Amino acid sequence: MSIAEFHAPEAAGGLPISLARVEKSFGKLNVLANFNLEIPAGQFLAVVGRSGGGKSTLMRLVAGLDAPDSGRVGIGGRKVERLHPSVRLLFQEARLVPWQRVIENVGIARGPHWQEKAGRALADVGLEGRENDWPSVLSGGQRQRVALARALVSEPQILLLDEPFGALDALTRIEMHRLLERIWTGRGFTTVLITHDVAEAVALADRVVVLSEGAIALDIAIDLDRPRRELADPRAVDLQRQILDAV
Amino acid sequence: MAETSVAGYAAGETRKPNLKGLGSALAPWALPIVLLIVWEIAARTGLVTARLMPAPTTIAAAFWRSLLDGSLLFHTLASTQRALIGLVIGGGLGFVAGVLNGLWRPAETLFDSTLQMVRNIPHLALIPLVILWFGIGETAKIFLVAIGVFFPIYINTFYGVRAIDPQLVEMASVYGLDRRALIRRIILPGALPSILVGLRYALGFMWLTLIVAETISATNGIGYMTMNAREFLQTDVVLLGIIVYALLGKLADVATRAIERRVLVWHPAYQVRKGGEP
Numbered sequence: 001m002s003i004a005e006f007h008a009p010e011a012a013g014g015l016p017i018s019l020a021r022v023e024k025s026f027g028k029l030n031v032l033a034n035f036n037l038e039i040p041a042g043q044f045l046a047v048v049g050r051s052g053g054g055k056s057t058l059m060r061l062v063a064g065l066d067a068p069d070s071g072r073v074g075i076g077g078r079k080v081e082r083l084h085p086s087v088r089l090l091f092q093e094a095r096l097v098p099w100q101r102v103i104e105n106v107g108i109a110r111g112p113h114w115q116e117k118a119g120r121a122l123a124d125v126g127l128e129g130r131e132n133d134w135p136s137v138l139s140g141g142q143r144q145r146v147a148l149a150r151a152l153v154s155e156p157q158i159l160l161l162d163e164p165f166g167a168l169d170a171l172t173r174i175e176m177h178r179l180l181e182r183i184w185t186g187r188g189f190t191t192v193l194i195t196h197d198v199a200e201a202v203a204l205a206d207r208v209v210v211l212s213e214g215a216i217a218l219d220i221a222i223d224l225d226r227p228r229r230e231l232a233d234p235r236a237v238d239l240q241r242q243i244l245d246a247v
Numbered sequence: 248m249a250e251t252s253v254a255g256y257a258a259g260e261t262r263k264p265n266l267k268g269l270g271s272a273l274a275p276w277a278l279p280i281v282l283l284i285v286w287e288i289a290a291r292t293g294l295v296t297a298r299l300m301p302a303p304t305t306i307a308a309a310f311w312r313s314l315l316d317g318s319l320l321f322h323t324l325a326s327t328q329r330a331l332i333g334l335v336i337g338g339g340l341g342f343v344a345g346v347l348n349g350l351w352r353p354a355e356t357l358f359d360s361t362l363q364m365v366r367n368i369p370h371l372a373l374i375p376l377v378i379l380w381f382g383i384g385e386t387a388k389i390f391l392v393a394i395g396v397f398f399p400i401y402i403n404t405f406y407g408v409r410a411i412d413p414q415l416v417e418m419a420s421v422y423g424l425d426r427r428a429l430i431r432r433i434i435l436p437g438a439l440p441s442i443l444v445g446l447r448y449a450l451g452f453m454w455l456t457l458i459v460a461e462t463i464s465a466t467n468g469i470g471y472m473t474m475n476a477r478e479f480l481q482t483d484v485v486l487l488g489i490i491v492y493a494l495l496g497k498l499a500d501v502a503t504r505a506i507e508r509r510v511l512v513w514h515p516a517y518q519v520r521k522g523g524e525p
Contacts, residue, residue: 063421083421095418099436099513108432109423136515150422 014042014190015076015086015157017062022071024057031057032214035071044184044191046201048243049211055194058211059160062192063089075158088156090164094143096135096150103131106149114153121149125179141172145179152183159184161193165200177203181227198243202236203228210246218246301483306490309483318472323491325467329385329460330453330495333392338449341397342442345404350434362401370394371459383464388457395456396449403445407438440514443507450499454492469495 017039024032031054039045049055060066061073064083073080075087096105107118122128125145135143144164151159161180165173181204184191195201201208202222210218222239283303289295290302297305313319344362348355370391381387411434419429461470473488511517 065417065421083423085423089418089421091414091418093414095414097415097433097436099439100432101513108419110428134513136513 013157013188016041017158017190017192018072018074019058019061020072020074022061022073023069024054024061024066025069030214032061032068035214035216037209037216039190039192041076041190042188044193044204044206046193046195046205046208047211048195048198048201048208048247049217050196050247053211054214055211056162059089059162059192059194062158063087063160084158086154086157088151088154088159090144090147090151090159090161092163092166094135094140094147096138096143096146098135100135101131102127102133102135102138102146105135105146106153108150109154117153118149121153122146124152124183125149139172141168141176144168144176148176148180148183152187155187156189158190158192161191161195163194163196166195166197173200178227180204185226198240198247201243202239208239208243210243212247218243298480298482301486305483306486309481309487313472313484313487319487319491322467322469322472323495325471326457326461326469327495329388329468330392330457333389333456334396334449334453336389337393337396338400338446340393341400341445341449342404344397345401345442345445346408346430346435346438349405349408349438350430359405362398366398366402370456374459374463378463388460388465391460392453392456395452399448399452400442400445403441403448404438407441407445408434410441411437440507440511443503443511446506447500447503450503451496454496454499458492 017037019035019037022032022035023030024035035054035058037058047055047058057066061068062075062080064073064080064087067081075084096102097108100108103115103118103122106121107114119128119131122131125148127142127145127149130138130142135146138146147164165176168176177200193201193204202224205222208218208220208222209216220239220242224233224236224239228236286300287302287304290297290300290305310319344358348359348362373394374391377387377390381390415433415437416429419433424432457468458470461468462474465471465474469488469491473485476482476484476488508517
């Protein structure tokens with residue numbers, strides 16, 4: 001299979017993201033300076049970098065949680081001014097509401113037929129039968145699955161992931177990678193994954209951008225076949241080394 | 248020989264949890280029962296003057312008498328009604344003020360420091376003023392109860408609303424919840440454990456205030472019943488009144504615990520208790 005096929009969106013598809021001449025500073029700290037980045041529709045982009053390199057700021061700008069000091073952040077050709085309804089975020093923590101059952105968490109925004117939709121989303125992430133559990137009885141991986149189902153239930157065209165697998169054990173993380181890859185392949189939403197795990201970036205993304213002190217230090221395409229297996233593919237190892245050198 | 252001992256062990260094992268359960272259920276009652284017996288003996292033998300400290304059986308007789316002539320129920324209902332009206336008014340206002348100040352900074356800036364100042368006035372110190380304002384009627388007592396319950400509910404509601412995890416609020420806004428849904432689905436349920444703590448404190452203050460208010464001036468209620476009995480040196484009825492207050496307080500506490508167990512089912516603490524209690 002060629003990569004192009006995976007970029008053909010089937011259902012909701014993806015929206016392109018563009019950042020042009022973006023400046024963002026907190027106090028005297030200049031986090032992003034004259035920052036430019038184009039993310040085509042449906043691309044799976046991983047952003048790698050050290051803590052404090054501007055990764056999370058970048059994501060908050062795209063999500064519309066923060067506004068840039070100057071420059072333009074655009075989604076699908078329109079300027080981002082507030083939270084965009086077809087953008088969904090997965091946080092480092094699952095952020096489930098403890099007093100709502102699993103299905104209520106997935107359908108947090110409610111709306112027509114929310115229970116059916118939430119049930120389908122739960123089935124997609126392999127959690128059918130857990131609809132009426134309380135979040136407190138779930139494992140860390142299950143919680144992130146619920147959070148993923150919650151993000152997917154509204155069929156987003158952009159999915160932003162802020163190190164969502166960082167706190168999981170290695171095996172659960174690999175499971176989550178496969179799950180995410182499968183769902184992304186099926187739906188074709190534009191994905192931005194923030195991570196400091198280089199192996200994770202190479203395993204999942206079409207393209208890896210290394211952020212260092214608010215600027216792009218490396219922008220590299222990951223041209224490996226899908227579905228990927230995280231075995232020691234020599235090309236993957238080589239890519240990882242290149243990225244690590246830039247971090 | 249070996250068989251019998253094995254059988255004995257098995258029987259012991261199956262019966263043990265029951266005995267243990269029964270024992271731990273009775274344990275809290277052991278001390279009161281012993282005290283009652285000592286008290287009864289002391290009163291009968293004349294170790295304490297029966298007129299000052301009548302025997303438990305005398306109080307039980309007073310209880311029976313007042314139950315039969317309906318006066319106990321009448322006075323208890325009168326007190327409970329006052330208590331609940333005061334709780335609804337004061338608690339309702341405390342809740343609204345707590346939510347408002349918790350959610351909206353300008354309201355907090357405007358009201359909170361004043362409320363904190365007023366809070367430090369012992370509300371029973373207002374009695375002379377309240378009598379001047381409202382006379383000695385029903386309004387005065389309900390007013391005092393309302394003030395007594397206002398602050399515990401206000402403070403705990405305010406704190407509960409403020410202590411909501413900001414990450415959850417951010418998540419809710421990313422997922423498109425409007426303000427009403429945010430308050431109904433995230434903020435109020437999240438503040439509920441704290442609000443219930445406030446309610447338990449408030450119930451304590453509620454009875455305390457009522458006792459004092461009813462002993463000042465009333466024509467019915469448990470406080471009136473005991474003050475009236477004092478005039479006629481009916482010490483047994485005075486003690487009965489005190490016991491009724493204790494029972495009403497306990498009842499209020501049991502009720503709040505039941506509410507907690509019901510509405511906080513999601514809370515890990517209550518889930519463990521549900522499965523783990525003997």
